[in-house]
Amino acid sequence: MKAIVTVMLKDGVLDPQGEAVRHALGSLGFAGVEGVRQGKVIELDLAETDEAKARAEAEAMCQRLLANTVIESYRVELA
Structure with missing residues (x-):
């Protein structure tokens, strides 16, 4: 599944x-x-096929690495 952040x-x-x-x-x-x-x-190609799990995984990536949540906001879309 593809996640677009x-x-x-x-x-x-x-x-x-x-x-x-x-x-x-x-x-x-x-x-x-x-x-x-x-x-x-950022486009992520995820092995996860369950939409809820893929979204949760992408959100965790944003929180931990992809976005500086102090000064940045992010949006995750699944494709």
Whole structure:
């Protein structure tokens, strides 16, 4: 089973990479961009076939390694 994890900085946390992208887009002529938040997407190929167990496993991975839960939020989708 495939788990797709999306990790983003929480609201209120400074995002210097997002700000750099917003500035670069403005320099390229994309004037309407008021804000950019940059995150990461992690695709996991899991051996687990039970959806509930796969979700629990992916959630545990996020809590322990994939996301810094102090400043980041995450979302797990199964495919």
